[in-house]
Amino acid sequence: SDYQSKRAKILYDESIQMIGGKIILTDKESAVNNCLMRHKFEEVDYGLDNPQYYNFSRHFFTYKDKIRNSKVYRIIRDMPKGAALHIHDMGILDPDYVLNITYMDNLFVCFEESDVNLKFADKPPNTDCNWQLMKEARESSGNITMFDENLSKHFTICVHDPDVIYPSIKEVWDAFTGYFKRVASMMSYRPVWEQYFYDVLKKFRNDNIMYVEVRSVLLNLYELDGTVYEPLITAKTYQKSYKRFMKDYPDFIGAKLIYAPPRNIDIYKLDEYLKLAYKIKAHMPEFFAGFDLVGQEATGSPLVEFIPQLESAENDFNYFFHAGETNWYGTLVDQNLVDAVLLGAKRIGHAYALTKHPVVMKLVMENDIGIEVNVISNAVLGLVRDVRNHPLSTFIAQGLPVVLSSDDPGVWEADPLSDDFYVTFVGVASRLADLRLLKQLALNSLKYSVLDVDAKKIAIKKFNRRWTEFIDNFKCTNY
Numbered sequence: 001s002d003y004q005s006k007r008a009k010i011l012y013d014e015s016i017q018m019i020g021g022k023i024i025l026t027d028k029e030s031a032v033n034n035c036l037m038r039h040k041f042e043e044v045d046y047g048l049d050n051p052q053y054y055n056f057s058r059h060f061f062t063y064k065d066k067i068r069n070s071k072v073y074r075i076i077r078d079m080p081k082g083a084a085l086h087i088h089d090m091g092i093l094d095p096d097y098v099l100n101i102t103y104m105d106n107l108f109v110c111f112e113e114s115d116v117n118l119k120f121a122d123k124p125p126n127t128d129c130n131w132q133l134m135k136e137a138r139e140s141s142g143n144i145t146m147f148d149e150n151l152s153k154h155f156t157i158c159v160h161d162p163d164v165i166y167p168s169i170k171e172v173w174d175a176f177t178g179y180f181k182r183v184a185s186m187m188s189y190r191p192v193w194e195q196y197f198y199d200v201l202k203k204f205r206n207d208n209i210m211y212v213e214v215r216s217v218l219l220n221l222y223e224l225d226g227t228v229y230e231p232l233i234t235a236k237t238y239q240k241s242y243k244r245f246m247k248d249y250p251d252f253i254g255a256k257l258i259y260a261p262p263r264n265i266d267i268y269k270l271d272e273y274l275k276l277a278y279k280i281k282a283h284m285p286e287f288f289a290g291f292d293l294v295g296q297e298a299t300g301s302p303l304v305e306f307i308p309q310l311e312s313a314e315n316d317f318n319y320f321f322h323a324g325e326t327n328w329y330g331t332l333v334d335q336n337l338v339d340a341v342l343l344g345a346k347r348i349g350h351a352y353a354l355t356k357h358p359v360v361m362k363l364v365m366e367n368d369i370g371i372e373v374n375v376i377s378n379a380v381l382g383l384v385r386d387v388r389n390h391p392l393s394t395f396i397a398q399g400l401p402v403v404l405s406s407d408d409p410g411v412w413e414a415d416p417l418s419d420d421f422y423v424t425f426v427g428v429a430s431r432l433a434d435l436r437l438l439k440q441l442a443l444n445s446l447k448y449s450v451l452d453v454d455a456k457k458i459a460i461k462k463f464n465r466r467w468t469e470f471i472d473n474f475k476c477t478n479y
């Protein structure tokens with residue numbers, strides 16, 4: 001019995017250290033938790049007994065549609081989840097949404113062997129390609145359903161046989177960046193861009209999210225007559241859509257913009273970026289959240305090349321660097337984590353490689369740097385196959401400052417945030433992790449946002465009200 005009590009103590013101590021481990025549930029929350037955990041145990045234990053059928057050991061594309069049948073998923077979908085702090089401009093909405101854009105007037109299209117070019121204009125673009133109006137191309141295709149189906153394939157990276165189509169990180173990243181390149185010239189049409197972000201906020205609100213920090217490369221927007229705007233206008237367009245949304249949905253907490261241009265650059269380009277960042281900050285100090293660099297980390301420049309510049313701007317911007325989104329231990333890519341911390345990052349994007357850097361990990365804890373984890377993204381973009389091997393399980397176990405996000409959910413046809421919460425809860429976290437984990441992750445997303453002290457207090461109050469509503473109205477039989 002001495003042995004058994006020591007054993008129980010170890011497990012108890014670990015349960016306290018886990019994210020959410022110190023939360024004490026109310027009676028009503030405990031009732032919800034019982035329902036939630038009954039369903040979770042059913043799912044996990046079925047997998048334990050029948051590993052050959054366990055979805056999470058497979059590729060996300062093979063089980064993503066089955067998620068909708070899960071009771072745990074349905075509970076999570078209805079649960080207030082706080083904020084999404086790591087999502088990217090054109091990667092957020094699903095292929096159906098993108099397809100709808102192609103029904104707008106004045107869109108020109110030209111097909112290449114295995115790609116498609118799209119551009120809004122009042123006359124055919126004069127590049128060497130067989131441009132025609134989309135409307136005419138569609139109507140003359142003879143089969144509109146088939147035409148749209150084929151077109152939609154260009155707006156997703158989901159495929160039936162991911163292991164064949166994407167044998168390595170190279171193929172999947174090519175497809176991923178291909179998506180952004182393809183849609184950029186269509187989406188940077190000013191009215192499309194403006195509506196897109198409004199619809200992003202709407203979709204996130206529908207997924208029970210109350211606040212968003214969006215990253216954007218800030219493409220140059222254009223008009224039908226060929227007018228091209230400077231990127232400051234793109235930032236202003238975000239703000240305009242955001243304000244319109246807040247007027248229509250005043251219960252939403254808000255949104256902010258992170259300027260996140262590509263990282264495969266030299267020091268001169270970075271100077272340009274930073275100059276623009278100062279300009280945006282001057283024009284919209286409230287709406288502008290800070291700075292990041294994006295693109296495949298291994299093919300871009302490591303942060304260490306930009307230290308003097310990034311250090312000199314360190315006190316002027318919040319940094320949210322993507323760092324450690326790699327499996328290449330001990331490389332400069334991997335060491336981006338060190339630089340992110342030394343440069344005073346407010347949060348780190350992915351930090352997938354963090355567990356291999358105990359000192360950095362300690363600094364992350366001490367400085368309370370938010371870790372933005374995007375599990376499905378990491379699985380889809382080739383870092384991990386079976387999500388049970390994702391380092392997030394360690395982050396959760398050790399109580400790290402984690403926020404969950406979804407990166408580019410539209411590109412792999414995932415929910416705004418519910419799928420990432422669900423995969424984390426059932427596939428990554430301990431079998432025993434319960435409602436307290438979910439509640440803490442939701443609270444973390446507001447805690448690590450860049451809302452100022454007062455706004456954050458209001459946000460957490462609003463969240464708590466929504467949370468109580470969810471708990472009070474919960475009926476296990478509804479699921």
Ligand SMILES: O=c1[nH]cnc2c1ncn2[C@@H]1O[C@H](CO)[C@@H](O)[C@H]1O
Binds near residue numbers: 215294325377
């Ligand atoms: O998780 C990510 N890591 C690095 N780059 C990313 C990630 N998600 C999107 N992008 C990049 O962001 C740009 C669009 O804003 C695209 O270039 C895309 O490749």
Ligand SMILES: [Zn+2]
Binds near residue numbers: 349
């Ligand atoms: Zn990202």
